[in-house]
Amino acid sequence: MVNYKDLGLVNTREMFAKAVDGGYAIPAFNFNNMEQLQAIIKACAETKSPVILQVSSGARKYANQTLLRYMAEGAVEYAKELGWEHPQICLHLDHGDTFELCKSCVDFGFSSVMIDGSSLPYEENIALTKKVVEYAHQFDVTVEAELGVLAGVEDDVVAEESHYTKPEEVIDFATRTGCDSLAISIGTSHGAYKFKPEQCTRDPQTGKLVPPPLAFDVLEEVEKKLPGFPIVLHGSSSVPQEYVDIINTHGGNLPDAVGIPEDQLRKAAKSAVCKINIDSDSRLAFTAAVRKVFVEKPGEFDPRKYCGPARDEMTKLYKHKIIEVLGSDGKAE
Numbered sequence: 001m002v003n004y005k006d007l008g009l010v011n012t013r014e015m016f017a018k019a020v021d022g023g024y025a026i027p028a029f030n031f032n033n034m035e036q037l038q039a040i041i042k043a044c045a046e047t048k049s050p051v052i053l054q055v056s057s058g059a060r061k062y063a064n065q066t067l068l069r070y071m072a073e074g075a076v077e078y079a080k081e082l083g084w085e086h087p088q089i090c091l092h093l094d095h096g097d098t099f100e101l102c103k104s105c106v107d108f109g110f111s112s113v114m115i116d117g118s119s120l121p122y123e124e125n126i127a128l129t130k131k132v133v134e135y136a137h138q139f140d141v142t143v144e145a146e147l148g149v150l151a152g153v154e155d156d157v158v159a160e161e162s163h164y165t166k167p168e169e170v171i172d173f174a175t176r177t178g179c180d181s182l183a184i185s186i187g188t189s190h191g192a193y194k195f196k197p198e199q200c201t202r203d204p205q206t207g208k209l210v211p212p213p214l215a216f217d218v219l220e221e222v223e224k225k226l227p228g229f230p231i232v233l234h235g236s237s238s239v240p241q242e243y244v245d246i247i248n249t250h251g252g253n254l255p256d257a258v259g260i261p262e263d264q265l266r267k268a269a270k271s272a273v274c275k276i277n278i279d280s281d282s283r284l285a286f287t288a289a290v291r292k293v294f295v296e297k298p299g300e301f302d303p304r305k306y307c308g309p310a311r312d313e314m315t316k317l318y319k320h321k322i323i324e325v326l327g328s329d330g331k332a333e
């Protein structure tokens with residue numbers, strides 16, 4: 001048994017309370033490798049932003065859960081070395097699907113876990129979530145739950161169609177499970193293809209897809225039912241067109257990739273939404289930078305010469321999100 005507090009990590013309770021009061025959102029960035037983690041920590045240290053490091057099932061398979069946990073421990077020390085006196089770093093399991101997995105993460109030094117029972121019938125989702133909460137809270141580990149279904153593909157999480165969260169269920173769900181935060185479905189979606197072209201309109205000038213707006217009416221209803229309760233948005237990458245263009249002009253092929261416009265995320269961050277998950281955008285930044293090096297310097301074969309620029313591009317992206325979209329800069333001095 002390892003307690004996250006001994007590793008210098010924090011749970012989400014205080015960061016969410018401050019974010020709800022302050023009208024901003026905490027970035028939740030997924031990480032799978034060293035360069036990505038370095039970029040996240042550098043961006044957060046330079047902007048003094050609290051951060052949630054997320055480990056998905058795909059990340060655990062790719063990089064090994066043990067190694068990722070030690071990397072997160074290293075991240076706390078790295079942050080201090082960068083001059084961030086009191087780093088606010090949470091290590092979070094993204095989309096846990098069983099009690100056993102959540103328990104193993106709690107026992108192993110994670111400070112927060114998500115139990116995603118959203119694909120289960122309502123009562124089963126409640127029972128599973130409650131079981132995880134009862135275990136995790138003994139160790140002051142916070143728990144995120146999900147109600148409603150997001151469309152899209154994220155590692156092992158696949159859903160064809162989204163189902164908006166039903167606001168009439170949230171009080172009952174939050175009360176009976178005791179969860180600390182709730183991921184809801186209001187039209188965000190996993191992956192770099194968040195909407196089918198037929199769901200979008202096309203900008204007549206550029207020919208680019210314009211996605212449908214998020215269901216802010218559902219969010220407002222949820223906020224009314226649970227005032228001040230931390231709400232989470234998954235699948236909130238914006239799929240920056242400049243990265244898609246670099247990829248497509250440097251040998252890639254991402255037709256009609258489309259994400260959530262940043263002005264909508266900015267609006268959400270000011271509401272009860274206090275955690276916004278961003279994964280695909282950093283994948284795009286990484287890939288765009290690597291493809292550029294491969295095309296411009298075909299003789300290059302030192303991975304540091306293309307992973308380095310990829311890391312710089314991700315750092316730039318993370319800082320942009322923190323300062324321009326989420327408003328979490330300066331919130332963890």
Ligand SMILES: [Zn+2]
Nearest residue numbers: 095154234235
């Ligand atoms: Zn997700």
